[in-house]
Amino acid sequence: MKSPAVLPQGSSFWYTNCHFARTPDMVTLEKLEDYMPKTYKVAVIGGDGTGPEVVAEGMKVLDAASGKFGFKLDSTYFDFGGDRYLKTGELLPESIFDDLRKFNAIYLGAIGHPDVKPGILEKEILLRMRFELDQYINLRPVKLFPGVDCPLKDKKPEDIDFVVVRENTEGLYTGAGGFLRKGTPDEIATQVSVNTRKGVERCIRYAFEYTKKRNKSNKLTLCGKTNVLTYAFDLWERTFYEVGKAYPGIKTDYAHVDAITMWFVKNPEWFDVIVTDNLFGDIITDLGAMIQGGLGIAAGGNINPEGVSMFEPMGGSAPKYKGQNVINPLAAILAAGMMLDYLGESKAANAVEKSVTELTTTKIKSLAAGKMGYSTTEIGDMIAHMVGR
């Protein structure tokens, strides 16, 4: 049990406006904590290309939110990414995971550098962080904001508003597999999808809980391929219906992954929450990003509900736009909003989403880089202003 510390009578404290100023003798620090602003330690990794630029705008918005909603941010910047790798040969320092575990959250820009062979940075930085920190959920909302151009004919914001819960530590992403007789005509390459009962179950359970908390249509769709992947998705399907028994208020549904890509285009209004494995989740969320107006506005969270989570825009590092102040920072700003929600600052998170809505409704011309009618920094300034007002 926490022993209450005491604050002697007459101590001066910066927060003068609360009840202990009037307390005759002493006050317990446990009470005091209720009146102190919370401080969140955030690790900030701008990364490559336009990553640092969009993260800078997200930080502006977070600062404005902290002023308005009464919490503090203690941010520490890390320089991981392609430039550091090219300069030092190091991808991530060995001690990094112990360091990162001390933070409340991680805010990431983008990883991917034109001078580094594809796969190295993605696997050794981005995927390694997801795996080592056991961020077993990749939460990706697909939401068409009002005023945003949708490539689907006749679809409105009320038709496109669902969330994909992507398993984030297993499946085809574990790196299991290998070559046999490489480089010969008899070469064999295997890439194994790893699905553990525990891994599948914790993801599905999270998805049910999330659907319940979201309380929109209370419908959870499992996206799989039970007609061909008869081992992996047999496990997924059995687990889905078993876990579902504890959630009588949630309607369950199933769709094959190929069919779901059709429904995303034809009937996106059918979906509330979708749960799926790592690779299918990767693929369908790019399609999801497109129907919500593009990668400029698609955000996601790599979540470990019992550990440290990492929030990032879904798009890549877009190196050709680097340093031009033209990239769209809205995805990074929405990722910052998701981080606020995760930290428990739901009012601040709502303010971010409301401000983005106001901007898409009344101001921004297009979500495409260079065509927004505003620069990257102007968008960040406008949202920060709206959140702080």
Ligand code: IPM
């Ligand atoms: C994503 C990305 C990553 C993934 C790549 C960069 C490794 O496409 O976050 O969706 O495949 O998960």
Ligand code: MN
């Ligand atoms: Mn992807």
